[in-house]
């Protein structure tokens with residue numbers, strides 16, 4: 001079982017993980033944050049009451065390390081930490097695109113690496129976190145890392161070859177829903193609804209639809225067809241979505257995210 005976790009680079013996603021661990025009952029002295037700027041370190045101490053230490057001190061004290069810096073900062077971070085990792089300390093990367101091999105190449109031999117892709121709904125304990133074990137990660141270690149992420153929402157283990165697609169769907173996915181929410185809210189305002197009313201309608205509809213997707217024993221197609229009355233309002237809206245090739249735009253958008261993850265791997269290899 002993991003007792004002390006260091007989050008290296010506690011920015012947006014790192015602090016979402018940090019806050020989830022604290023809500024799940026982790027003691028404040030069991031989670032160590034690191035930050036690049038003094039300003040960020042100060043705000044982390046004030047917001048969460050955790051210790052913010054140097055990367056080196058955090059790694060020395062932790063029995064698992066989460067790398068939560070941007071992919072372009074990961075190489076320099078690991079270089080700074082050469083010689084600091086104790087043999088066998090699990091290293092979990094949440095960096096989009098960077099493969100397990102990137103970390104194994106830069107860490108001591110036999111380091112158990114786990115590539116993980118969470119998402120920002122960790123802030124409300126509704127994350128989707130998808131994990132892939134590295135070459136030296138045994139089942140017990142993977143299970144311990146999965147336990148770390150479980151309080152933040154749902155977890156799933158997949159082969160690493162799927163991680164770029166996972167990143168494009170669930171890692172980036174919240175942004176697509178926000179984009180849709182923004183467009184629907186604007187449409188409401190265009191038709192004369194007060195903005196706060198339109199936003200409320202969209203939010204509750206999104207929440208209801210999400211719960212139906214999870215809880216009703218029906219496919220998205222069946223759920224949509226149940227809303228579309230013959231010659232009704234919805235089918236006219238969906239016809240416009242088809243005319244504007246929204247389905248095809250979604251596919252292209254998600255493939256573009258997947259391709260960018262691949263490019264990141266090549267850029268920083």
Ligand SMILES: NC(=O)C1=CN([C@@H]2O[C@H](COP(=O)(O)OP(=O)(O)OC[C@H]3O[C@@H](n4cnc5c(N)ncnc54)[C@H](OP(=O)(O)O)[C@@H]3O)[C@@H](O)[C@H]2O)C=CC1
Pocket residue numbers: 008009010011012013014034035036037040055068069070071073076077094095096117118119120171172
């Ligand atoms: N945002 C998201 O929805 C998701 C992001 N991810 C992944 O999470 C990672 C972080 O993304 P995100 O949280 O959005 O980015 P942020 O920029 O918000 O967070 C990264 C943090 O790392 C800090 N940092 C950079 N270098 C160092 C260093 N050497 N030592 C200590 N801290 C350092 C930065 O400090 P400073 O602010 O001072 O520059 C920053 O606070 C990325 O790899 C991304 O791919 C994964 C899933 C979802």
Ligand SMILES: O=C(O)[C@@H]1CCC=N1
Pocket residue numbers: 096167171172
């Ligand atoms: O946009 C990004 O690169 C990161 C990874 C997944 C979500 N945000």
